[in-house]
Every structure is written in structure tokens, then in C-alpha cells.
Amino acid sequence: MNSAATKPHFRSPEYWLALGAVCLVSLCFYGLRAALIIGIATVTAVLTDFFCLFLQNKSYRKVDIANIAPPIVMVLMFPSSVSYPVVVLSTVFTVAVGIHVFGSRRNYLFPPAAVGYLFALLCWRDELLNAPHAGVHLPMFGSHEGVLQSTLSSRFNHEGVFAAETFDILIGNVASPMGTGCILLLAVILLVLLFRSSVSCWGVAGYLFGISFLANFGSIPALYYLSVNMVIFSMIFLVGDTLVIPNGRLSVLFGSTLTGMLTYYLMAAHALEYAPVVAVMLTCPLWHALAEIEERIGQKLDAMELAAKQEMMQDGVPTDVEVLHETE
Numbered sequence: 001m002n003s004a005a006t007k008p009h010f011r012s013p014e015y016w017l018a019l020g021a022v023c024l025v026s027l028c029f030y031g032l033r034a035a036l037i038i039g040i041a042t043v044t045a046v047l048t049d050f051f052c053l054f055l056q057n058k059s060y061r062k063v064d065i066a067n068i069a070p071p072i073v074m075v076l077m078f079p080s081s082v083s084y085p086v087v088v089l090s091t092v093f094t095v096a097v098g099i100h101v102f103g104s105r106r107n108y109l110f111p112p113a114a115v116g117y118l119f120a121l122l123c124w125r126d127e128l129l130n131a132p133h134a135g136v137h138l139p140m141f142g143s144h145e146g147v148l149q150s151t152l153s154s155r156f157n158h159e160g161v162f163a164a165e166t167f168d169i170l171i172g173n174v175a176s177p178m179g180t181g182c183i184l185l186l187a188v189i190l191l192v193l194l195f196r197s198s199v200s201c202w203g204v205a206g207y208l209f210g211i212s213f214l215a216n217f218g219s220i221p222a223l224y225y226l227s228v229n230m231v232i233f234s235m236i237f238l239v240g241d242t243l244v245i246p247n248g249r250l251s252v253l254f255g256s257t258l259t260g261m262l263t264y265y266l267m268a269a270h271a272l273e274y275a276p277v278v279a280v281m282l283t284c285p286l287w288h289a290l291a292e293i294e295e296r297i298g299q300k301l302d303a304m305e306l307a308a309k310q311e312m313m314q315d316g317v318p319t320d321v322e323v324l325h326e327t328e
Contacts, residue, residue: 011066011243014198018189018236019069022076025185026178030080031137034178037075040084041091045071048095056100066243067099070112073237076179077117077230077277079131079151081144086127090120108244110284113237114277121274129154129273133175151175153228157271160220162227169227180233190236199240202252207239210260218268229267234276244284246291255287 026034045068053060071091078087094116102109121128130148138144152174155163164174172182180186193199211231215222226232238244239259245252259279266275 011069012196012198014193014196015069018193018198019072021185021189022179022182022233023072025172025182026076026080029134029172029181030132030178033138033140034080036140037078037080037082037084037087037178038072040087041071041075042068044088044091045095048092049099052096052100067095067112070094070098071116073113074116074120077113077177077233077274078120078128079148079176080138080178081130081132081148082124082127086120086124089123090116093119109288110281111238111241111244114281117274117277118281121277131175131177134173134181149175151177151273152181153230153273154271156224156228157267157273162224177230180230183227183232186232186236190232190240193236193240198242199236200242200245200252200256202249203240203245203256204235206253206256207235207260207263210257210262211264212260213257214261214264214268220268222264225264225267229263229273229275231263231276234263234280238276238280246288248291248294251287251290251294255283255290258286259283 023034023038026038049067050060071094074090074094075082075087094112097119098110098112098115099108102112102115117128129151131151132138132144132147133149136147138147152162152164152169153176155161162169168174170182170184172185174181190199190204194201194204208226211225212222215225239256245256262279262283263275266272266278272278
């Protein structure tokens with residue numbers, strides 16, 4: 001039996017509130033254009049979902065509402081200057097391939113938002129890796145060439161220092177993707193979702209350990225890497241997503257540790273500001289393989305325990321349940 005079959009298929013109310021809070025902050029920083037990008041992604045996701053379900057002879061159900069979350073997560077990793085056709089095509093790819101090809105209603109093989117982001121990155125790299133500074137409200141239409149710049153993450157990766165004040169970094173007053181810049185908000189959201197069990201504590205713990213462990217051997221503290229490159233955002237919406245990661249504590253802990261270590265390597269050695277997305281995509285199949293192994297081991301142990309109890313009953317030795325009844 002696949003461990004993913006026992007997963008919940010609905011997003012928790014806390015998840016939607018967290019996603020809404022990130023969207024609201026992005027609207028405050030980037031204005032109506034950010035709202036339009038999120039709206040286009042949402043509408044396109046619903047229409048694409050309807051069409052894909054129609055091709056599969058399936059009806060649209062309440063469970064499919066959760067499918068609008070990955071496109072929203074994806075566009076929050078985009079800069080507010082991204083063109084609308086990129087949003088539409090990336091959303092279609094996210095829903096059609098990331099959701100319906102790699103999982104549909106049951107289980108996601110890869111985080112759909114990561115699938116869509118990498119598709120956009122491969123096709124429109126320059127549009128994704130340059131961004132306006134927070135607070136710059138771009139016009140709804142027209143050219144944005146004069147206001148785009150390298151992101152804070154890009155400068156940190158290549159220079160090893162922050163080109164902004166600490167307070168500005170914490171509140172997201174820097175050049176960054178729409179939803180990944182406000183570190184303070186993301187940290188609060190992470191703690192709340194952990195407390196409400198809306199993200200995987202084992203996934204988050206392993207990811208943090210993986211990055212911190214390798215950072216101990218470098219010259220830059222792990223805290224610096226956690227502040228850039230969409231790391232905290234990815235920790236919430238990619239690594240800790242309970243609809244994506246498999247069941248099994250040990251498999252998730254070990255798999256997320258490898259994801260964190262690969263993320264650090266890609267940031268430190270190759271200066272990739274989208275390192276968390278690549279790391280999750282490369283290691284997610286390993287997570288599922290480890291979960292299958294853990295589940296089979298658990299089934300073997302359960303079978304051995306059941307066989308031992310049956311043998312004890314045949315020999316006349318009371319089992320734990322019988323001893324409990326006699327005590328009562």
C-alpha cells in the first residue's frame with residue numbers, strides 16, 4: 001500500500017491564511033500589478049484544472065480547490081515585473097504537468113510550484129532573475145527596463161555581503177521576488193504553521209539541519225543563507241508541504257536533510273538563488289523511495305509481531321491484551 005494514500009487531500013485553513021498573508025504583503029510592496037499577476041494565476045489554474053479533469057472524465061470537486069495553491073506559490077517566487085503571458089503559460093504547465101501528470105488528486109511526485117517555476121526559469125530566465133526594488137509600483141502595462149536590478153540574493157551569492165540594512169532585509173524592503181522577501185513575516189508564518197501542524201516539522205527540522213551542518217564548514221554563518229535565496233519561503237511551501245512530502249518520520253527527516261545539504265551546496269558553490277527549488281526537485285523522488293522502504297519495514301515488523309503473538313497464544317502464554325483484561 002502506498003503511504004501517500006492516507007494523506008489528507010485538503011489544505012488546512014491555516015495554510016490558506018498564511019498564503020493570503022504573503023499575497024497581501026506582496027500587494028503592499030508591489031501594488032496592483034502584483035494583484036493582477038496573482039489573479040491571472042488563480043483564474044488560469046481553475047480553467048486548466050477544469051479542462052484536465054474534463055479530459056480525464058472526472059468532475060470538479062471540493063478537493064480540487066487545493067490545486068490553485070501551487071500556481072499562487074509559484075508566482076510569489078516571480079518578480080512583479082514578470083510578463084502576463086509568462087504567468088499564464090507557467091500556470092498551465094504547473095497544473096497540467098505538475099499536478100495532473102505527477103499526482104492529480106492523490107499524491108504529488110514533485111512540488112507542482114517547483115515544476116512550474118523551473119519551466120519558467122528555463123524558458124524566460126532573464127524575466128525571473130531581475131526584479132524591481134520593494135515599494136516600486138510598476139505600471140500595469142508597458143516596459144519596466146529602467147527599474148529592474150539584480151536581487152539581494154544575487155548580490156549576496158556573488159559578493160558574500162548584504163547590500164542592505166538588517167531591518168530592510170527583515171521586512172523585505174529589498175529587490176526580491178514578490179512573496180519571498182519579508183523574512184520576518186515568513187518566520188512568523190513558519191512558527192505558526194509548525195505549531196498548528198500545517199507543515200511537516202520533520203521536513204523543516206531536517207532541512208534546517210542540512211543547511212546548518214554544511215554551513216559550519218564554511219566561512220559564512222547559516223543564518224545568512226537562511227535570509228536569502230527563497231530559503232524560508234521554500235521551507236514553508238515546498239519542503240514542508242504535507243500534500244507533497246510522503247508519510248514516515250525517518251524518511252522525511254533523512255530526505256529533507258539531504259535536500260538542505262544540496263541547497264547549501266548549490267548556493268555556496270554555484271551561487272544559485274533558486275537553489276531550494278532545484279534541490280527539492282532533485283531529492284523529492286528519493287523522499288518517496290525512502291518512504292516506501294520505511295513503510296515496508298514497518299509492515300514486516302508488524303507481521304513479525306503478529307506472528308509472535310499468535311505463537312504465544314498457541315503455546316498458552318498470555319498476551320499483553322489478555323494480561324490487561326486479567327488485571328482489570
